[in-house]
Amino acid sequence: MAPAPEPYRNRIELLQGTLDMLILQTLQWGPQHGYGISQAIRSQSGEVLQVETGSLYPALQRIERQGWISSEWGQTEQKQRAKFYQITETGRQQLARDRSRWETMVAAITGILQPVPES
Incomplete structure (x- = not known):
């Protein structure tokens, strides 16, 4: 069994714009009040993001x-x-743009962290 992820404790906020994207994604699941949004982000991230x-x-x-x-x-x-x-x-359109940028960023970082060995 994998160890439980350590909670996100860094006081530096998530990457610029990431919180907006997470809020918009959470609201894709339906209307919610602020506390519900924070709880959804927390639970869907495996208790890592608070x-x-x-x-x-x-x-x-x-x-x-x-x-x-x-x-x-x-x-x-x-x-x-x-x-x-x-x-x-408009929020759905913004979420689609944010997700596309996020996926590009993740792929770029993955390319650096897990480079493909040269033949």
């Missing part, structure tokens, strides 16, 4: 201003008032 409130809410505000998400007030399962976010069509 988004702090101080990073999440400014990111939500920024990407809402960009038109990538919209929000409305509602009630949580616990009957608490919360702002629920959902991805817009």
